[in-house]
Structures are given as structure tokens and as C-alpha cells.
């Protein structure tokens with residue numbers, strides 16, 4: 100595998116991991132580098148330049164790790180017996196009625212979900228996370244009825260306790276019971292230590308804390324997959340990291356549930372409006388030059404004053420009003436109050452080539468040819 104292709108594959112894997120675990124991609128890159136024995140992604144890239152390659156086996160193992168890594172600890176490295184036991188729990192997905200509301204309850208990767216028509220209640224696998232009730236409709240949603248919610252919560256917590264008990268029996272005893280020095284064993288990696296680190300929030304966690312919380316970070320709730328016995332992403336291995344701060348108990352009780360409106364809502368931010376305006380400009384651009392102008396346009400969205408658009412004089416015809424952009428502005432309740440032309444540094448000379456080129460490929464060819472005739476093209480280099 101070439102160095103470039105290899106890095107591309109590793110990047111793709113890290114992106115998938117980062118999305119699944121909601122961590123920044125650079126963290127996921129460092130994690131992957133860590134699993135391949137490097138202290139950071141930068142070191143891996145340097146090693147790659149000096150001839151290191153990822154073996155086929157290592158790549159397969161990584162893929163397995165990333166693809167199989169669900170937010171629950173229990174599926175990872177699960178032996179067939181555990182897997183089939185879990186499948187039976189899933190099969191038992193139960194139906195019933197609370198009051199006049201029918202429900203279905205099941206276990207989804209360790210979280211317990213009770214759901215009915217227009218509502219759901221999730222009790223997360225992470226013991227310190229608050230249950231969340233969602234409503235998907237304006238009317239007839241039972242989640243605002245305290246008696247209903249209490250019953251649903253009791254039901255879900257009963258199931259959660261069963262699953263937790265099962266998890267604890269599947270893990271080594273040392274994972275849930277620290278020894279006299281506070282040393283505990285990671286249920287997945289098997290490492291033993293009395294101090295642990297959360298890759299998600301950089302917290303330092305004691306063996307007692309992490310065992311009590313079923314290997315989820317007591318600070319941010321990250322899963323056991325993010326808990327390590329040394330912070331390989333820190334230069335000092337984690338010595339400088341601060342002890343975990345569990346969320347303060349602000350009177351939260353066993354019956355507390357966060358109720359959220361699960362319906363999709365559009366938050367029309369300045370960035371989103373700017374995006375729509377640029378989309379309109381691109382859509383009404385009639386050639387490659389105008390498309391470049393749309394990409395380079397300076398769009399300023401101000402909820403008080405309205406929208407200003409500045410278009411590059413060399414790329415957008417002065418007498419062409421961006422009609423679609425103005426219509427889009429109206430649809431979002433604003434007005435284009437200022438249309439200006441600007442003269443800035445366009446990326447390439449001879450901007451009018453884009454008026455005759457049929458498409459981006461032809462344009463690029465014409466532009467490169469023109470440079471070659473009049474001065475040449477320097478070797479490729481990075482910006483920094």
C-alpha cells in the first residue's frame with residue numbers, strides 16, 4: 100500500500116471513530132497512532148515518510164476495532180456466549196401498556212429504551228447520565244405527565260439493573276472490585292492500574308471511581324473505550340491532568356428526567372443564512388467565472404441591518420443582480436441591503452478564461468496552459 104493511500108485509509112477510519120464517539124478528529128488520529136505504537140499522529144506520519152508502513156494485519160485489526168467499537172463496552176471482544184445471551188435479551192424486547200399508552204422496551208447497546216407513539220425514554224448505560232425523555236409530537240405526548248414518566252422510568256431502570264448485573268458478571272472481578280491499593284483491571288484491555296485517564300475530557304480518575312461508574316468517565320460519561328491507564332495523547336503521560344470533577348449534585352434525584360423536544364428544529368443562524376445565500380449565488384452563476392465569484396463572495400448577515408453581498412468585479416458581471424440570493428434573503432425574513440463590487444486578489448490570473456471555458460476541467464487546462472506560456476507553474480507546495 101502506498102504511503103498516501105495508507106494515510107487516507109487511516110484518516111477515514113479515524114473519521115468514523117470520531118463521529119461514533121463524538122470526539123475531535125485529531126483525537127481519533129492520535130488514538131489510531133497510539134494503537135499502532137506511536138505517541139501521536141504526527142509521529143506516525145513522520146515514521147511513514149521514513150519507510151514505516153502499516154501491515155495488512157494491523158490494518159485489519161484497526162478496522163475491526165473501529166467498526167466494532169460501539170458506545171457500549173459489552174459488545175467489544177464479546178465471546179459468542181455473551182453475544183447470544185445479549186441477543187436473547189434483545190429478542191425479549193417487551194411490549195406493554197402504561198395507563199392508555201402502549202410501549203415497547205428494549206436494550207440498545209447498553210442503553211434501555213422505552214418507546215411509544217410520539218415519545219421515548221432512554222436510560223443511558225452510563226450510570227451517572229440523566230435519563231432523557233423525548234416527545235415527537237405537539238399533542239398527546241405522555242412524557243409531561245409525572246405519573247406516566249415515573250412508571251416508565253421504573254420500568255426502564257429495572258431493565259437497566261438487569262443488564263448492569265449481567266455486564267458486571269461478564270467482566271473480570273477485578274474490574275468492578277478494586278484491590279486494597281485501589282488497583283482495578285480494564286474490562287476490555289486487561290491493563291491494571293489505580294489511576295486512569297479519560298481521552299474524551301482529559302480527566303484523571305481513580306480506580307474506585309471508574310469501577311463504581313462501570314468504566315464510564317464520571318466526568319463526561321465517555322465509554323470504557325475512552326479510558327486508558329496512561330494518557331498517551333499527553334507528552335507527560337497524563338501527570339499534569341486534573342482529577343475528574345463529577346457533575347455537582349444539584350438536588351438531582353433518582354426520578355429526575357431531562358425532557359426534550361425530539362422534533363427537528365431549524366436554527367437559522369447567520370452561518371446557515373450565509374450558506375444559503377452562497378448556494379443561491381452558485382446556482383445562478385452562468386459560467387465558471389461567476390461560480391468562482393460566488394465561492395469568493397463576501398456575505399455579511401446582520402439580523403438588524405440585513406444582508407450585504409460583495410462580488411468580485413473581475414468575475415461577476417456588474418449589471419447582473421443576484422436575483423436568487425435576494426429571493427432567498429426574503430424567505431428567511433431578511434433583505435439584501437447592500438450589493439457591492441470588490442477588487443481583491445483572485446486566485447488565478449486571466450479571470451475571463453472562466454467565461455469561455457465549458458467546465459471546471461477545461462478551465463483548469465486553459466488556465467495552466469496560459470501560465471505555462473507566460474511564466475510557468477511552480478512545483479506544488481503547501482501553504483505553510
Ligand SMILES: [Zn+2]
Pocket residue numbers: 297298299300301302316317318319320321
Ligand atoms: Zn471524561
